[in-house]
Amino acid sequence: MKFLIIDDSSVDTLALTSILETLGHSVDRCDGTSNAMNTIETGTYDAVFLDVVMPEQDGYKFLRAMRLNPKTADRYVVFCSSKKTPLEMNYGIQRAGANDYLPKPVSRETVEPILAKIPAKVSAK
Numbered sequence: 865m866k867f868l869i870i871d872d873s874s875v876d877t878l879a880l881t882s883i884l885e886t887l888g889h890s891v892d893r894c895d896g897t898s899n900a901m902n903t904i905e906t907g908t909y910d911a912v913f914l915d916v917v918m919p920e921q922d923g924y925k926f927l928r929a930m931r932l933n934p935k936t937a938d939r940y941v942v943f944c945s946s947k948k949t950p951l952e953m954n955y956g957i958q959r960a961g962a963n964d965y966l967p968k969p970v971s972r973e974t975v976e977p978i979l980a981k982i983p984a985k986v987s988a989k
Contacts, residue, residue, distance in 0.1 A: 865982065868903060870894045870926070871915035871944065876968055880913060880944065883975050897921040905935045911982050913966065916945035916956065924960045931961050940982055942966050 867884055871877045872895055881891045892907065894900040896918055904912060912930075916923040923943060930936040940963045943956040948967035956962045966978050 865910040865979070866890045866892070866908065867911055867913060868892045868894065868900075868907060868909045869913045869944070870897060870900045870918075870923075871913070872896050872918045873915070876915070876944070876970070880970050880975070883970060883972050886972070887976070887979070889979075897923075897926045900926065901929065901933065901936065904930065904939060905933070909939065910984075911940040911942055911963075913942050913944045914962070916943055916947050916952075924956070927960050927962060942978055944968060944970065 867889060869877050869880055869891060874895070877893055877895070881893065884891050892903065894903055897920055914923045914927060923945070927941055930939060930941065942964045943962040944966045945956070946968040953965045953967070956965050964978055964981060966974060
Protein backbone atom coordinates (compact mmCIF):
# COMPACT_ATOMS: atom_id res chain seq x y z
CA MET A 865 0.00 0.00 0.00
CA LYS A 866 0.97 3.63 -0.39
CA PHE A 867 0.49 6.20 2.35
CA LEU A 868 0.82 9.93 2.91
CA ILE A 869 1.87 11.22 6.33
CA ILE A 870 1.03 14.84 7.17
CA ASP A 871 2.81 15.78 10.38
CA ASP A 872 4.98 18.72 11.45
CA SER A 873 7.06 16.51 13.79
CA SER A 874 10.00 14.95 11.99
CA VAL A 875 10.49 12.49 14.87
CA ASP A 876 6.89 11.23 14.70
CA THR A 877 6.98 11.14 10.90
CA LEU A 878 10.20 9.13 10.93
CA ALA A 879 8.79 6.65 13.46
CA LEU A 880 5.63 5.99 11.43
CA THR A 881 7.54 5.93 8.13
CA SER A 882 9.98 3.37 9.53
CA ILE A 883 7.17 1.07 10.67
CA LEU A 884 5.25 1.33 7.40
CA GLU A 885 8.34 0.78 5.24
CA THR A 886 9.43 -2.18 7.38
CA LEU A 887 6.01 -3.69 6.69
CA GLY A 888 6.63 -3.28 2.94
CA HIS A 889 4.63 -0.13 2.22
CA SER A 890 5.68 3.08 0.47
CA VAL A 891 5.35 6.46 2.13
CA ASP A 892 5.25 10.10 1.04
CA ARG A 893 5.45 12.90 3.59
CA CYS A 894 4.27 16.48 4.03
CA ASP A 895 5.61 18.46 6.99
CA GLY A 896 2.38 20.45 7.29
CA THR A 897 -0.88 21.22 5.57
CA SER A 898 0.30 24.00 3.22
CA ASN A 899 0.96 21.75 0.20
CA ALA A 900 -0.80 18.65 1.45
CA MET A 901 -4.15 19.17 -0.31
CA ASN A 902 -2.46 19.33 -3.71
CA THR A 903 -0.41 16.24 -2.85
CA ILE A 904 -3.56 14.32 -1.95
CA GLU A 905 -5.44 15.53 -5.03
CA THR A 906 -2.69 14.42 -7.39
CA GLY A 907 -1.50 11.29 -5.57
CA THR A 908 -2.93 7.83 -5.21
CA TYR A 909 -2.83 6.90 -1.55
CA ASP A 910 -4.49 4.03 0.25
CA ALA A 911 -4.69 6.20 3.35
CA VAL A 912 -3.56 9.53 4.77
CA PHE A 913 -2.11 9.65 8.29
CA LEU A 914 -2.96 13.14 9.56
CA ASP A 915 -1.61 14.80 12.70
CA VAL A 916 -4.13 16.83 14.71
CA VAL A 917 -1.91 19.53 16.25
CA MET A 918 0.06 21.48 13.64
CA PRO A 919 1.07 25.15 13.58
CA GLU A 920 -0.44 26.40 10.30
CA GLN A 921 -3.77 24.53 10.42
CA ASP A 922 -4.97 21.82 12.75
CA GLY A 923 -5.88 18.40 11.43
CA TYR A 924 -9.57 18.85 12.22
CA LYS A 925 -9.87 21.91 9.94
CA PHE A 926 -7.76 20.29 7.25
CA LEU A 927 -9.91 17.16 7.29
CA ARG A 928 -13.09 19.23 7.04
CA ALA A 929 -11.61 20.92 3.94
CA MET A 930 -10.73 17.50 2.52
CA ARG A 931 -14.28 16.24 3.04
CA LEU A 932 -15.68 19.31 1.21
CA ASN A 933 -13.32 18.89 -1.75
CA PRO A 934 -14.79 16.52 -4.38
CA LYS A 935 -11.27 15.33 -5.30
CA THR A 936 -10.41 14.28 -1.74
CA ALA A 937 -13.74 13.76 0.04
CA ASP A 938 -13.66 9.96 -0.04
CA ARG A 939 -10.03 9.45 0.98
CA TYR A 940 -9.34 7.17 3.94
CA VAL A 941 -7.92 9.31 6.76
CA VAL A 942 -6.36 8.15 10.00
CA PHE A 943 -5.76 10.79 12.65
CA CYS A 944 -2.37 10.20 14.21
CA SER A 945 -2.04 12.23 17.38
CA SER A 946 -0.85 12.45 20.96
CA LYS A 947 -4.40 13.61 21.77
CA LYS A 948 -5.59 10.21 22.91
CA THR A 949 -8.31 10.48 25.51
CA PRO A 950 -11.52 8.65 24.57
CA LEU A 951 -13.26 12.03 24.16
CA GLU A 952 -10.60 13.33 21.75
CA MET A 953 -10.49 10.10 19.76
CA ASN A 954 -14.29 10.00 19.54
CA TYR A 955 -14.36 13.63 18.36
CA GLY A 956 -11.75 12.89 15.70
CA ILE A 957 -13.74 10.02 14.23
CA GLN A 958 -17.38 10.99 14.76
CA ARG A 959 -17.31 14.78 14.57
CA ALA A 960 -14.27 15.56 12.43
CA GLY A 961 -14.84 12.68 10.02
CA ALA A 962 -11.69 10.57 10.28
CA ASN A 963 -11.94 6.90 9.37
CA ASP A 964 -9.71 5.79 12.24
CA TYR A 965 -7.44 7.09 15.01
CA LEU A 966 -3.86 6.10 15.81
CA PRO A 967 -2.53 7.39 19.15
CA LYS A 968 1.09 8.52 19.41
CA PRO A 969 3.65 7.29 20.12
CA VAL A 970 3.12 4.74 17.38
CA SER A 971 4.40 1.19 17.41
CA ARG A 972 4.15 -1.75 15.08
CA GLU A 973 1.60 -3.24 17.47
CA THR A 974 -0.66 -0.18 17.16
CA VAL A 975 -0.14 0.37 13.42
CA GLU A 976 -0.87 -3.16 12.17
CA PRO A 977 -4.53 -3.26 13.34
CA ILE A 978 -5.12 0.12 11.65
CA LEU A 979 -3.65 -1.18 8.39
CA ALA A 980 -5.89 -4.24 8.52
CA LYS A 981 -8.97 -1.98 8.44
CA ILE A 982 -7.96 0.04 5.38
CA PRO A 983 -10.02 -1.01 2.37
CA ALA A 984 -8.08 -2.22 -0.66
CA LYS A 985 -7.66 0.28 -3.49
CA VAL A 986 -9.44 3.15 -1.71
CA SER A 987 -7.73 5.76 -3.86
CA ALA A 988 -7.71 3.93 -7.19
CA LYS A 989 -10.37 6.02 -8.90
